[in-house]
Amino acid sequence: MFKTIVTTSAAVTIAAGAMIFAGSNTAQAGNGWGVAAGVAGGFAAGALVGSALSQPRYAGPPTYYYAPRRVYRPAPVVTYRPAPWTxxxxxxxxxxxxxxxxxxxxxxxxxxxxxxxx
Incomplete structure (x- = not known):
C-alpha cells in the first residue's frame, strides 16, 4: 500500500512540475522558480492524494445468512392401550x-x- 502511495505521489509531483514548466516562458524558465513551484505544488498534491488513499478503512465482518434447518420428524406411533381396570x-x-x-x-x-x- 505504501509503495502505491509513494508511486502516486511521485507521479503527481512530476506531472505538476512538467505542466508548470511547460506553461512558463523561456525567460522565467532560466530562473528555476517555475520548476520549483511546480515541484512544490506537485508534492502538496501528492501528499493530499497519498494521505487520502492511506486512510484506514473499516470493513466489518461479512454477514452470513443461515437458513433455518427443517427437521422432519416422523409421525408419532399410536399404540393401543385400553383404559385400566376394564x-x-x-x-x-x-x-x-x-x-x-x-x-x-x-x-x-x-x-x-x-x-x-x-
Whole structure:
C-alpha cells in the first residue's frame, strides 16, 4: 500500500512540475522558480492524494445468512392401550405379561421390580 502511495505521489509531483514548466516562458524558465513551484505544488498534491488513499478503512465482518434447518420428524406411533381396570385391559395385560397379577394390576419386569401395566 505504501509503495502505491509513494508511486502516486511521485507521479503527481512530476506531472505538476512538467505542466508548470511547460506553461512558463523561456525567460522565467532560466530562473528555476517555475520548476520549483511546480515541484512544490506537485508534492502538496501528492501528499493530499497519498494521505487520502492511506486512510484506514473499516470493513466489518461479512454477514452470513443461515437458513433455518427443517427437521422432519416422523409421525408419532399410536399404540393401543385400553383404559385400566376394564375387561379389555385385563385381557391385554394377561396376554402380554405372564407375571401379570390381575388383583394388583402389576407385573414383574426383567429388572426385578414390579410395574403397573399400562
Amino acid at each position: 375387561n379389555a385391559w385385563y385381557n391385554y395385560c394377561t396376554s402380554k405379561y405372564r407375571s401379570f397379577n390381575p388383583r394388583t394390576g402389576y407385573y414383574l419386569a426383567y429388572s426385578g421390580n414390579y410395574r403397573f401395566c399400562r
